[in-house]
Amino acid sequence: MGVRGKLAWALKIDKVSKPIFQATYRELMNILIQTSDNVEEINQKMKDIGFKVGEDLLMEYTEKIRKHASTFVEFSSTLQLAYKVNSGQEFTDVWVSDDGRVVKFTDDHCVLCEGVEIRDMPGLQYCNLVSGVFQAVMDLRGFNAEAYQESCRALGDSTCTWTIRLRD
Amino acid sequence: MDIDRALSKLKFDESVSGYCLLTNDGDPFLSFSMPEDVFPQIRAALRIHSSSLKLMNIMTDQGIVILARVNPEWVLAVIFAEQQLGIALQNTRNVVRLLSEVDLPPPPKPAETAVEEAQVEAAVGPESKPVQQEPAAESAEIAIEDVRVAHGCVVHCADRYTDAMVMGSELNRALRSLSPTAIDVLLMVDEERTVFKISEILAKPVDEVIRVVRWCVSKCIVTVECPEEQESGPRVIVEVPLFKGNLSKVKKNHRRVIELCNGNLTLNEIAAQLGMTYFEALQCVIPYRGKSLEFVKIDKVVDSR
Numbered sequence: 001m002g003v004r005g006k007l008a009w010a011l012k013i014d015k016v017s018k019p020i021f022q023a024t025y026r027e028l029m030n031i032l033i034q035t036s037d038n039v040e041e042i043n044q045k046m047k048d049i050g051f052k053v054g055e056d057l058l059m060e061y062t063e064k065i066r067k068h069a070s071t072f073v074e075f076s077s078t079l080q081l082a083y084k085v086n087s088g089q090e091f092t093d094v095w096v097s098d099d100g101r102v103v104k105f106t107d108d109h110c111v112l113c114e115g116v117e118i119r120d121m122p123g124l125q126y127c128n129l130v131s132g133v134f135q136a137v138m139d140l141r142g143f144n145a146e147a148y149q150e151s152c153r154a155l156g157d158s159t160c161t162w163t164i165r166l167r168d
Numbered sequence: 169m170d171i172d173r174a175l176s177k178l179k180f181d182e183s184v185s186g187y188c189l190l191t192n193d194g195d196p197f198l199s200f201s202m203p204e205d206v207f208p209q210i211r212a213a214l215r216i217h218s219s220s221l222k223l224m225n226i227m228t229d230q231g232i233v234i235l236a237r238v239n240p241e242w243v244l245a246v247i248f249a250e251q252q253l254g255i256a257l258q259n260t261r262n263v264v265r266l267l268s269e270v271d272l273p274p275p276p277k278p279a280e281t282a283v284e285e286a287q288v289e290a291a292v293g294p295e296s297k298p299v300q301q302e303p304a305a306e307s308a309e310i311a312i313e314d315v316r317v318a319h320g321c322v323v324h325c326a327d328r329y330t331d332a333m334v335m336g337s338e339l340n341r342a343l344r345s346l347s348p349t350a351i352d353v354l355l356m357v358d359e360e361r362t363v364f365k366i367s368e369i370l371a372k373p374v375d376e377v378i379r380v381v382r383w384c385v386s387k388c389i390v391t392v393e394c395p396e397e398q399e400s401g402p403r404v405i406v407e408v409p410l411f412k413g414n415l416s417k418v419k420k421n422h423r424r425v426i427e428l429c430n431g432n433l434t435l436n437e438i439a440a441q442l443g444m445t446y447f448e449a450l451q452c453v454i455p456y457r458g459k460s461l462e463f464v465k466i467d468k469v470v471d472s473r
Binding site for chain 2: 014026029030033034035036037038039040041042043115116117119120121122123124125148151156157158
């Protein structure tokens, strides 16, 4: 994060306590687990919640963003900025495929699943809230793309990865 | 110890330019950036030293190759671009030590061995079976367009897995022509790993692994269990205390509680087990929190919904 970014993060962004946020997210996940029949249903519900969050965020920041992404690839930097503004940390890596149709965002220190160890639900996308936010941005900006969580530290993967992929 | 943790020592070592696991015949598997032109020298060395091999080096145009015996079936080969021989040997030995704690899958069988085993089975089995295994009926295959595989699907072995892992079999040849990593993907099937986990271990793109797995599902070599089939069940994510320190340094009046902080019981369960209140149990763990004790969040099956 540059100096201006650090100042903006320190002075201008409203913050919430991390333990409260993580505990709330965990209990939200618990409710989804207990009210769903299978893992895909949990993933979808969490993504739907993320979609609503994404709608709110887009409304909140539309005025504040000086330059909006106009091509799919430009979302690699727009979503990086959005992640930075809302979590205080950057993605560890952002990868764009050669044909510019796939972007992968990874975070080795994901706040959502910090300290979580899921041992017996291999297809769970614990941090799928982020995919939902990305999906909202894609849909509301008129891009026919899908967003999903590809790997998750909570499930023993080395990093959390979210992918956005242009549909054919 | 998981295989990817052991191999990641090499993957992220800047002095390592490539590595792979070799059979005693010098067939490479799980290869990571291993240059093709070093294999003739490696095979020649294995022909001579395979039976007595522990640790040896070969000087090649690409750098120093270290060969190290992992178990009776596997040899680790690591190529170092620029490294002092002593350090290269030591680094390889360290990884072999880690790999010795891993349950490595058996390498694919050579065709002759597979036929011999089938003959022995036929001879000792209660019912005599034909020596040549009948290939599974074509009708059992699934149209590839109907196969859906995603990164979160767990891969399981199916009827034709064993046949596919016989070197030189029709299925094995088809797999090799499908993708150079196809056999590696099958080697990594352990009934628990997801498509993503396999791609991570092999350091190959997820899409490539999905392509291989889809083909294998269509040929009844593997099956997949995708998130829509994985029952979430009556479970809940809870915080459990995990003590990693030295019990002898724990105060006597805290010891009963700390002994149960094994990462499986919640503090509530510990308190109930010891007949004390939650707050009393909490007071016993607080002095160690963030030092030798941490709270981890795990999923736990609960009695009923």
